[in-house]
Amino acid sequence: MPQVDTARFLKDLHELRQIGAYRTGVHRPTYSAEDMESRRWLMDRMAECGLEPMMDGIGNVIGRHPGPGPKLLVGSHIESQNQAGWLDGALGVVAGVALARAGLPVDVAAWADEEGHYGGFIGSRSFIGELPEEEIDRLANRYHGKTLREALREAGLEGLPRIQLEPGRHKGFLELHIEQGTQLESAGLRVGVVTGIVAIWQWKLVIEGMQDHAGGTTMAERRDAGLTAVRLLAMLDARMPFACGPRSTWTCGRISLEPGAASIIPGRAEVLFQFRDVDQAMLDRMEACLRACVQESNRRERCTTTLEAMSLSKPALCDDAIQAALAAAAEELAPGAWRHMPSGAGHDAQYLAKRMPAAMLFSPSIGGISHHWAEDTKDEDLALCVEVLAAGAARCLGANA
Amino acid sequence: MPQVDTARFLKDLHELRQIGAYRTGVHRPTYSAEDMESRRWLMDRMAECGLEPMMDGIGNVIGRHPGPGPKLLVGSHIESQNQAGWLDGALGVVAGVALARAGLPVDVAAWADEEGHYGGFIGSRSFIGELPEEEIDRLANRYHGKTLREALREAGLEGLPRIQLEPGRHKGFLELHIEQGTQLESAGLRVGVVTGIVAIWQWKLVIEGMQDHAGGTTMAERRDAGLTAVRLLAMLDARMPFACGPRSTWTCGRISLEPGAASIIPGRAEVLFQFRDVDQAMLDRMEACLRACVQESNRRERCTTTLEAMSLSKPALCDDAIQAALAAAAEELAPGAWRHMPSGAGHDAQYLAKRMPAAMLFSPSIGGISHHWAEDTKDEDLALCVEVLAAGAARCLGANA
Numbered sequence: 001m002p003q004v005d006t007a008r009f010l011k012d013l014h015e016l017r018q019i020g021a022y023r024t025g026v027h028r029p030t031y032s033a034e035d036m037e038s039r040r041w042l043m044d045r046m047a048e049c050g051l052e053p054m055m056d057g058i059g060n061v062i063g064r065h066p067g068p069g070p071k072l073l074v075g076s077h078i079e080s081q082n083q084a085g086w087l088d089g090a091l092g093v094v095a096g097v098a099l100a101r102a103g104l105p106v107d108v109a110a111w112a113d114e115e116g117h118y119g120g121f122i123g124s125r126s127f128i129g130e131l132p133e134e135e136i137d138r139l140a141n142r143y144h145g146k147t148l149r150e151a152l153r154e155a156g157l158e159g160l161p162r163i164q165l166e167p168g169r170h171k172g173f174l175e176l177h178i179e180q181g182t183q184l185e186s187a188g189l190r191v192g193v194v195t196g197i198v199a200i201w202q203w204k205l206v207i208e209g210m211q212d213h214a215g216g217t218t219m220a221e222r223r224d225a226g227l228t229a230v231r232l233l234a235m236l237d238a239r240m241p242f243a244c245g246p247r248s249t250w251t252c253g254r255i256s257l258e259p260g261a262a263s264i265i266p267g268r269a270e271v272l273f274q275f276r277d278v279d280q281a282m283l284d285r286m287e288a289c290l291r292a293c294v295q296e297s298n299r300r301e302r303c304t305t306t307l308e309a310m311s312l313s314k315p316a317l318c319d320d321a322i323q324a325a326l327a328a329a330a331e332e333l334a335p336g337a338w339r340h341m342p343s344g345a346g347h348d349a350q351y352l353a354k355r356m357p358a359a360m361l362f363s364p365s366i367g368g369i370s371h372h373w374a375e376d377t378k379d380e381d382l383a384l385c386v387e388v389l390a391a392g393a394a395r396c397l398g399a400n401a
Numbered sequence: 402m403p404q405v406d407t408a409r410f411l412k413d414l415h416e417l418r419q420i421g422a423y424r425t426g427v428h429r430p431t432y433s434a435e436d437m438e439s440r441r442w443l444m445d446r447m448a449e450c451g452l453e454p455m456m457d458g459i460g461n462v463i464g465r466h467p468g469p470g471p472k473l474l475v476g477s478h479i480e481s482q483n484q485a486g487w488l489d490g491a492l493g494v495v496a497g498v499a500l501a502r503a504g505l506p507v508d509v510a511a512w513a514d515e516e517g518h519y520g521g522f523i524g525s526r527s528f529i530g531e532l533p534e535e536e537i538d539r540l541a542n543r544y545h546g547k548t549l550r551e552a553l554r555e556a557g558l559e560g561l562p563r564i565q566l567e568p569g570r571h572k573g574f575l576e577l578h579i580e581q582g583t584q585l586e587s588a589g590l591r592v593g594v595v596t597g598i599v600a601i602w603q604w605k606l607v608i609e610g611m612q613d614h615a616g617g618t619t620m621a622e623r624r625d626a627g628l629t630a631v632r633l634l635a636m637l638d639a640r641m642p643f644a645c646g647p648r649s650t651w652t653c654g655r656i657s658l659e660p661g662a663a664s665i666i667p668g669r670a671e672v673l674f675q676f677r678d679v680d681q682a683m684l685d686r687m688e689a690c691l692r693a694c695v696q697e698s699n700r701r702e703r704c705t706t707t708l709e710a711m712s713l714s715k716p717a718l719c720d721d722a723i724q725a726a727l728a729a730a731a732e733e734l735a736p737g738a739w740r741h742m743p744s745g746a747g748h749d750a751q752y753l754a755k756r757m758p759a760a761m762l763f764s765p766s767i768g769g770i771s772h773h774w775a776e777d778t779k780d781e782d783l784a785l786c787v788e789v790l791a792a793g794a795a796r797c798l799g800a801n802a
Contacts, residue, residue, distance in 0.1 A: 179617060180614045180616070180617035181614065181616075181617030181618050181619070181622070182618070182622055183619065183622075186622075198616060200616070200664070202663055211773075212769065213581045213582065213745070213746060213769075213771050213772060214650060214652040214654060214675065214677070214745075215581070215582075215599060215601070215650060215677055215744070215745030215746035215747070216580060216581035216582030216745045216746050216766075216769065216771065217582050217583070217650070217745070217769060218582070218584065218648070218650065218745075219642075219649075219650055219651075221582070221583055221587075221769070224652070226653055226654070226656065227634075227638060227653070230631055230634040230635055230638065230653070230656075231635065231638065233628075233631040233635075234631055234632065234635035237628060237631065237632065247619070248620075249615060249616060249618070249619065249620055250620075251615040251625070251663075251664070251666055252627055252628070252631070252658075252667075253615060253627070253658065253661065253662050253663045253664060253665055253666070253667065254658055254661045254662065254663065255627065255631075255656045255657075255658055256656075256657075256661075257653075257654065257655055257656055260654065260655045260657075261654050261655065262603055262652075262654045262655065262673045262675055262711075263601070263652070263654060263675065264654055264772070265652055265654070266653075266654065272663045274615065274663055274664065276615070276616055310663075343616070344614070344615075344616030344617045344618070344619075345614060345616035345617050346616070365617075368613065368614075368617065368618060368622070370614050370617065371614060371665070372612075
C-alpha cells in the first residue's frame with residue numbers, strides 16, 4: 001500500500017488556499033491573476049515530485065509522469081467560483097500531486113474553467129477533443145463579458161498548443177471532490193464512492209399572457225402570465241414525486257415576471273426548471289411528466305406556455321472496476337464509514353469518462369455548504385480520502401499492471 | 402344646459418398630444434422639458450378662456466375663475482407615464498378648460514406627478530396640505546434617481562409658493578379620466594359614473610430558506626424558498642375567491658428568487674402581492690385570508706414567510722350628490738349607454754375627496770389598454786363624456802347656487 005504524506009498534502013492545500021484568499025475561502029475566477037498564479041504554483045509542486053509540468057493553450061496544467069508502464073490520470077479543476085470555497089476542485093488536483101509524491105505512476109491534471117466563468121468544462125472538453133476553435137471564438141465571460149480569446153491572450157496562453165489525450169496512455173481517470181451536499185455528513189460517513197454523475201436536463205418555460213393595469217382589469221378579464229406560472233409550478237410540485245426516482249432532484253431556480261411591477265398584471269413569465277438523475281429511464285419519465293403538466297396547463301389556462309430544452313446532458317456512469325477498487329480501499333481504511341452514492345453535480349470526470357474508465361471519490365462537506373466561501377471539510381476527512389484514493393489507485397494499477 | 406365646443410375640445414386634446422409625442426402616445430415624465438412645455442401650453446389655454454393661470458412650487462397649474470359665486474374645481478394630471486398614452490390625465494385637464502370655455506364657473510387644475518415619477522400624487526397632496534417639506538427633501542426619481550429638489554430647481558419651480566386649497570371656495574372636485582379597463586367597452590357603454598376609488602393594499606412577502614446546490618442537495622434536505630413561494634401563491638389563488646367581493650382584484654406583480662440561477666436552490670424569495678376594493682369590509686376579509694394563508698404556510702413549510710404591509714390606502718367614495726348629477730346628465734345625453742362603476746386605479750380625486758365632495762367620470766378605453774402608447778378612446782366618446790361632465794357640473798352648480 002502506497003504511503004501518502006498526508007501532512008504534506010494538507011500543507012499544500014493550505015498553501016494553495018492563500019492564493020486569492022477570500023475570508024475562509026478563495027476568489028480565483030478562471031484566467032484571473034490569482035488563477036494563473038495558482039496554476040504556476042501547481043507546476044512547481046508537480047516538478048518537485050518528479051512530474052513534467054506543462055500549461056497548454058486553454059490553461060490546462062498537466063504534469064506527466066516520466067516513467068514507463070501503465071498510468072492513471074488524476075485531477076480536477078483549480079479555479080473557483082466567485083468568492084467561493086477553498087476545496088471545490090483544488091482538493092482533487094492537490095490529491096493528484098499527493099499520489100505522485102507517494103510514488104504512484106500518475107499524470108496529474110488541473111482542467112480549466114470547470115466552473116463555467118467562460119463556458120464550463122472547457123479544459124476537460126479540450127483535452128478529449130470536444131472544444132472546437134469556433135466555440136472558443138464564441139465564448140465570453142458570463143459576468144463581465146470579456147471574450148475567451150482576449151482572456152487567453154491576457155493570460156499569456158494565446159497560440160500555445162492544446163494538449164490532447166494520448167489514446168492508451170491512461171488506464172483511467174480519478175477525481176477526488178467535495179460532496180457539496182450533506183448525505184455523508186448526516187449519515188456520519190467519511191467517504192463516498194461515486195456510482196455516476198447525474199445528467200442535468202435544463203428547461204426554460206415561457207408563458208405568454210397580457211400585460212394590464214392591476215386595478216382597471218377585472219379578475220375575469222385577466223390573462224395573468226405570473227398566475228399561470230404559479231399554477232404550473234404547483235402542478236409540477238404535486239406530480240413530479242410520482243414520476244421521479246429515489247435520488248432524482250428537480251429545481252426551479254428562477255421565476256421572472258414582466259414587467260415585474262406591483263400594480264401591473266404580468267404579461268410574460270419565464271421559468272427555469274431542471275431535473276437530474278443518473279438513470280436515463282428516470283430522466284425520460286420526468287420529461288414525460290413535465291410535458292404532460294405543460295399540456296394540461298395549456299388546456300386549462302388562458303396563457304400559453306411553451307417549453308424549451310436548454311440542455312439535455314447524458315448521465316456519466318463510473319467505471320465498475322475502479323469503483324470496486326475504491327470501495328475495497330474505503331472498506332479497508334474506513335470500515336463501515338463509507339457509502340456508494342451518485343454525484344448530483346457535474347464534474348470534469350463526466351467528460352473524461354467519454355474516453356477512458358473514470359471514477360470519483362467524495363469527501364464530506366461540512367453543512368453541505370458549497371459555492372460559498374464558508375465551504376469546508378475536516379482535515380482528518382481530507383487526509384482519509386486521499387489515502388483511500390491512493391490505495392484505490394494502487395489496486396487499479398496492481399490489478400492489471 | 403351649457404354648450405360645450407366639443408370640436409375645440411378635441412382640437413386642444415390633439416394639440417397637447419403633439420407635446421412629447423411618442424408613436425401614437427406621449428412621453429412626458431414629470432418635470433421633463435416636454436412636461437413643462439405642456440404646463441405652459443395649458444396656462445395659455447386657461448388665459449384664452451378667461452381663467453387666471455398660475456404654476457406653483459410643486460408644478461401644479463391652476464387656472465382660477467375670476468368671477469364671484471360658487472365654483473367647482475375640475476382637473477387631473479398632465480404628465481404621463483414613460484412612453485404612455487395621450488389621454489391618461491390630459492383628458493381631465495383639457496375637459497376642465499372646455500367647461501371654462503362653456504362659461505361654467507370652474508377653476509381648472511393640472512396636478513403634478515400623479516404618475517409617481519417622484520412620489521405619486523404629490524401635486525394633489527400638496528394642494529390639500531399633505532406633502533410636508535421633509536417628504537420633498539426625501540423624494541427622488543424612481544427611474545434615474547434625480548432628487549425632487551434638483552428636478553424642481555431645473556424646472557424653475559424652486560422657491561415658488563405652493564398653492565393651498567381655499568376652504569369654502571369649491572363646491573366640489575370633478576375628474577374625467579379614461580377607464581383603463583374594458584368594462585365599458587365590453588358592455589357596449591360610453592360613460593362610467595364612478596362610485597368610488599378602490600383602496601390598494603400592497604404587501605411584500607419575504608420567504609427565508611437555505612441557498613444550496615441544486616445537484617448536491619436531496620429533495621428531503623432542501624429548504625427551497627421559491628417552492629414555498631409557489632405553494633403560498635397557489636394557496637392564495639385557491640382561497641382569495643372565497644374571501645373577496647364581486648369587484649375585488651388581487652395581483653402578484655413580482656416574484657424574485659435569490660440568487661436566481663438555474664442550478665442553485667433559492668435561499669430567499671420576495672413576492673409583491675396586492676388587493677383592491679372600494680369596500681372596507683372586503684379589504685378586511687382579504688387581509689384575513691392573506692394572513693391565514695401565510696400562517697398555514699408557516700405551519701406546513703420549512704421556509705419562514707414574513708408579511709410586510711407596504712401601503713394600506715383608504716377607499717375614496719364619490720360624493721352621492723355629484724354622482725347623482727352626473728348620472729342624471731349621463732341618462733339625459735346617453736340614455737342606457739352608461740353605468741355606475743368603481744375605479745380600480747388610484748386618481749387625484751381620492752386626495753381631493755379628503756377636503757371636498759369629489760366625483761369622477763370614466764370614458765371607455767379601447768381594448769382597455771393603458772400605461773402604453775397604444776392607449777386610445779374614440780373621439781365621439783371623448784366628446785360625449787365632456788358634454789356629460791359639463792351638464793353634470795351645471796346641475797351641481799344649479800342645484801345649490
